[in-house]
Amino acid sequence: GAVVSQHPSRVICKSGTSVKIECRSLDFQATTMFWYRQFPKQSLMLMATSNEGSKATYEQGVEKDKFLINHASLTLSTLTVTSAHPEDSSFYICSAMGGRGKRQPQHFGDGTRLSIL
């Protein structure tokens, strides 16, 4: 099946640090990638949707200057949490969808657990 690689799997860093998370589709071209955040015992919360070569569409309440998303190629999207603070600690998950239209399933990465001290 399709594979999505997310890196790193875990990050622990000091407050004020910027953290970059990579999401790669390994065996298919991802026309659309999604970024989610998940707090303990809660569901996934969609943060933004990105299409290759265009600006990401952010969900209401998600700061685009805080969470920078770049989708420069059909196999790579990155999420940068700028000047991270303890309240940004969460489980961040990316997913990728190949092909056009919403009929395609998503394929998820294994997530990045971000801990800000």
Added chain:
Amino acid sequence: DAKTTQPNSMESNEEEPVHLPCNHSTISGTDYIHWYRQLPSQGPEYVIHGLTSNVNNRMASLAIAEDRKSSTLILHRATLRDAAVYYCILSNNDMRFGAGTRLTVKP
């Protein structure tokens, strides 16, 4: 906001079938019904999806009501490894997740 409704939790015995329901009364004609599951500390895993007809794959079956306002994910023989949170989402809702159903499988 998610446009699907699922029970918060369900229990099953090992090796018995499990029927996980999902209501999506506001579904549009072009919405695909997707099912994913998530194990603790992992990203969700694709299970199955469909539009109108029932679908089968190696993991599960998806039964879609004739009016498409509800669907049921069927695990034919539950195993302990099937214990997870199961999410039903609609493709035209921009892949937003609801609370899902936490499935517990008892040995």
